[in-house]
Amino acid sequence: MPLDPIIEGMLSQQPEWPPIRGIPVDHLREAVRSSSTQLPPPPVTLASVEDRNIAGPAGDMAVRVYTPEGSAPFPIIVYFHGGGFVVGDLDTQDMIARGLSAGAESVVVSVDYRLAPEHKFPAPFEDSWAAIQWAAAHAADIQGDVALMAVAGDSAGGVIASACALLAKEAGAPKLSAVLNWYGPGVHPIPEEGSAIEFANGPLLRMDDAHFFWEMFIKDESDYTDFRASPMKAPSHTGLPATFIASAECDPIRDAVEAYGPVLKKAGVEVELKRYPGMVHGFVSWLGFLPGAQAAMADACSFAKKQFAAVRQDA
Template identity: 35%
Template sequence: MTIDPEIQSFIALSEAAFPPDFAGLAIPQQRACYAALCRRFAGQRPQGVAVRDLVAPGPAGEIPVRLYRPEASERPGVLLYFHGGGYVFGSLESHDTSCADLAAGSGAAVLSVDYRLAPEHPFPAAVEDARSALTWVTRNAARLDLEPGRIAVGGDSAGGNLAAGLCFWARARGAPALAGQLLIYPDLGLPFDDPQRCRTADAPGLSRADMRHYHETWLGSPGTDDPAAAPLLHRDYAGLPPAFVQAVQYDPLRDDAEVYVARLQAARVAAWLDLQPGLIHGYLRARGMSAAARRGFAALVSALSGMVGHSAVISAG
């Protein structure tokens, strides 16, 4: 593997953050290790972004959400964001600076969703929370001084799954059209034995064994026949929102991204695959130490700006 040298240093630091017996630890202890790793690489929030903690109503009670609003943007569009973490890890804190940086760079607001996690809350809990959050922000955008007509969905890894699934759900309901989907190395449910999943079965940051474990924890088995848990099980891709899907070279989920974009394009949906060389799953945390990671993140910022941020405002005006 010709992994970017600075990413190799990131890998070493990341691996050192987890104890050798990590897989055998109780879930709360695993989450504490993951949270510590995220803090290790978090950095500081950028200037010029107002941050508010709010709650949205959900099927099992209130869902914590965090709104990042660029202070210089007047009535911005918004990205509804779902963090990664294998459906088991992650929180508003784990992706705090990533969301703040997305907002600062794009001119779009970002609304991060603290959905319920497995194994305490297996499928479909996270999906239900995602749907509730989209319903809430759609109804309350104007009250939050956001532009109701410019709502996009996005997320990384497991969060990319939830975001993509929302696009099918919103289309089925005849809901107002979403402005776009911003998916970052998404897990979209390509079967483990699919012949198209062949290039990078194991890579630093994520292995196929990791994926099986996360899927079993979330779904009860490594596979599913429910499109609500695996967007690639859908057959009809027509009428979905425009998509910017970023994949990285060394990642077993690279195939999910490539297959999804190909199906969207075949259905005449505007879709772009951004394959970043030399990077691994979870590279977002490496922005402070890797130029390649910063370039990958800059591509996301540019795409979000075009969907609901600065560029969208300019083209609309």
């Protein structure tokens, strides 16, 4: 299927994004932040949005708590933004957190984890795991229900969400009801085959861009054997929560995203894997105007609500 006409029209009206490898990190972060914060938010209404500081492994860490309209207590979704572990913050994917809170009727805790290259692997995972523990311990304080918790993320954040589900299973708590993963790959390094070849030059994300982000992130190649970097490499996936995986058709890392689905299914995990036609990497950030993004958000929210309802029924 060809590129979505809305995306094609949008890309034709702006200069081609240059290869990331040639951009200084501080300039790259500012460019991503500038372009992201100009995007329209989804047309949703929330009861409140509040910035907080919580204790993290390396000191204070910022989170943003989104509370939906309705009657508390609400389910809790801890959300991790994308950006290759190098760029992104609470503002760049604010639109995703808003859509998720309203659509899933859940309190969303968005996490401002540390970024590479200043903070290499596994710093973002350590911060994110600490945020999950904080959300569980302070559920009542944020009008949440600790018995109804999920994790979510896009791209790098999807990797974090998948890894934190494995950490929660290993720790025995908190009990997670669902994982929502928009185009976060299940394995690193990305295999040089299939979509990695077909879409090596984009649109938008190039295969070399993905390699560059990981070169900034890992300390050495031994990090790739850690399940936090490659969730597919965990010794066991049995007992993981139900997982929603969304992939973009025109994305070089599409096949690495989709590869995690069969691994989970083989372990007896409930999986909903959807490929969105004509979409590119990062497309859910265009939630404010792109029907494909709206569909991917609606599907993820419906999946989460179904899992929360099942937990309520069993309680």
